[in-house]
Amino acid sequence: METTNTALWPFEVVSNEPVAQDIWRLVLQSGVAAQIAPGQFMNLQVPGDGSHILRIPLSFASAHGPSGTVEIIYAVVGEGTRRLSQMAAGSTSTLVGPCGHGWRLPAQEGRSLLVAGGVGLPPIVAAARMLAAQSLGFDVVVGAQTAYRHVESQIDLLRGMTACDLCDCGRRVLVTTDDGSLGIQGFTTEAMAQLLAERGYAQVYTCGPNVMMAGVARLAADAGIACQASLERMMGCGFGACSCCNVPLVRGGYALCCQDGPVFDAQEVAW
Template identity: 50%
Template sequence: MHDFEVVSNREIADGIFSLVISAPKLASALKPGQFVNIAVPGDASSLLRVPLSFYRADAEAGTVELWYAVVGDDTRRLSQMGPGSTSNLLGPGGRGWMVPEGTRKALLVAGGIGVPPVLCLAGMLAEQGVDVDVCLGFGTASKVVGVDEFRALGATVNVCTDDGSLGTHGFCTDPAAELLGEGGYDYVASCGPAVMMKKVAAAAAEAGVYCEVSLERMMSCGFGACNTCNVETVDGMKGACMCGPVFDASKVVVF
């Protein structure tokens, strides 16, 4: 358990917030793809924590940045925590990205609020000198996040929106499949809606490229005690909070 203090909490796109917290021990411990489970104060009847992936951790500054969408009561209360507010969280949780050694060119595919763990991964790959192409999908332009951050890391970014208000009109799985068809990749990673990850996994399998997906299942305990987060895999049911959230896509039966 880590206590944390809010450094900043601001809206970066329509209904999407960037939360920076001060939690020095956590900032040194987090690995890309892992998550934290946040207690949001203000409602005694709300017993569950909010699991969130992180975008970046700065061990020197002792800070962690998370991006989240306001979708219900807990995330709404989270968006109201101003600088100086305090609470606690559990983490680092789960198993993060396991990029195969020797990876030289990666394709990353993220949809909506699936961007943060993929952007975090892109940062790690950039540090390792891996060539990164990115396909991002959003409902509409006002919900777009992460494009500048991916580009700042040197990635080539393809943006798609469902309504055509920014970038290519359509789903980001189409350019992703085209890029995979051109070849040259040795690693694919994806986070976003289940249907998107399923398509990405199928395209990667067809191209013969190793693929990981981050399955952000609904969670209750967040530490392996309740089975809420089960994922059906070829090796049986696996809890996303302990065995995931990142899985080898070829092992996942139900995305």
């Protein structure tokens, strides 16, 4: 289970390189690696001028406590992530973490279905590692707009991840693209519906664009399957002080994505 010992950590960049169109893989070294749990996130300070005060919230794909390394996959979308992509090996800065609440193991026995869209992939890879470590079976749907936006090394990793001995599940990994340039043409929700028609699942895990996760949550609810969703919000502080990361709830009121999430029970979210 995750720790709540959020702290300020120094980090050093081990490697930082492009792995798909405008998508980078960053490996950093930091003591947070031994503390952070799948689905939690970190808030990275990226060196810049005096106007760059906000940290960048980022999930991770893998963390290895003994070596102190954390693997992050990120899209370059604006000024902060552009500056992050310029941090070469040996660059140093600080991060705040572990932040928020991560994935929970399935409450029921059985296979899980993981659905990732775009750069929702890293926390889904972390969820897959969590399940594999418990010898729990899973299938995956990974979607992107186009082939050039898919991180193929991570997809290969999901295909090859072992430790599924208990269920001998014959893992299905379906790749989709909006334009049909790789895998199945269409949205992840269509591939998910295909898998739901073929197999039973105990739990759905999803991370990606809000509209995609809303669709995944709906399909899971219709099939009577519990669903956990990792939400993204614009963040200021990252630890519950500024109230800028509100998530509307079905029961009324709001939760804070940074503190109560980023992983939520999908049926609690007013999508």
